Amino acid sequence: MSALGRHVLAEVYGCEFEILNDLKKVEEIMVNAALEAGAEVREYVFHKFSPQGVSGVVVISESHLAIHTWPELGYAAIDVFTCGESVNPWDACNYLVEKFKAGHMTATEVKRGIMEGLQKEAVNL
Template sequence: MKHLGRHVLAEIYGCEFDILNDIEKVEEIMVNAALEAGAEVRECVFHKFSPQGVSGVVVISESHLAIHTWPELGYAAVDVFTCGDKVNPWDACNYLTSQFRAKHMSARETKRGIFPVAEQLAEQQVAVNL
């Protein structure tokens, strides 16, 4: 079966507080993660919470990267959704893990937009039109 995209949900633990609490640093790392994965960056929106934490999204031509950090716990929740075959979401996740100086990352991938192959679609269309 064909799919439109790959969506990786990553749990990144044991990260450095000072990195996860720095909005400029988190944005820079997220943008570089997108580029490292081969994506084309379109827009970014990030917000710094008080007393700590950062949330943000990097919109890429191929979909998005999103993050929410809990610096006090050394934890970042990340999702990387990419469409097409050009961008590898795992490259972005591995880059983030490295740059956050994390001790552990666990992640799972979900295929998004799963469709039957084109021939099956054509057969279904013919059957409906009969």
């Protein structure tokens, strides 16, 4: 089954509070995760919440990486969406687990833009 993209939804647990609560560190790790996966980084924006937490997105030519952290829980919700064949979203996820010093990750991959479904929709329009 051919698809336009792969979207990994990752639940990352047991991370270090200091890392997940540091805007610059989270930004650096997310950008480097995109690069580690072979993506081309276009733009990124991150926001620090009070009293804690960081959210951000890295826009890549192949789609995006997004994160929201709960440092007080050692938890991060992460999306890695890549299109095409040249970028592996799992490479980015594994890099993030290592750099956030996570205890474990659970993740699900969703195929996006399944070609069979797109072709049927085009005929029905």
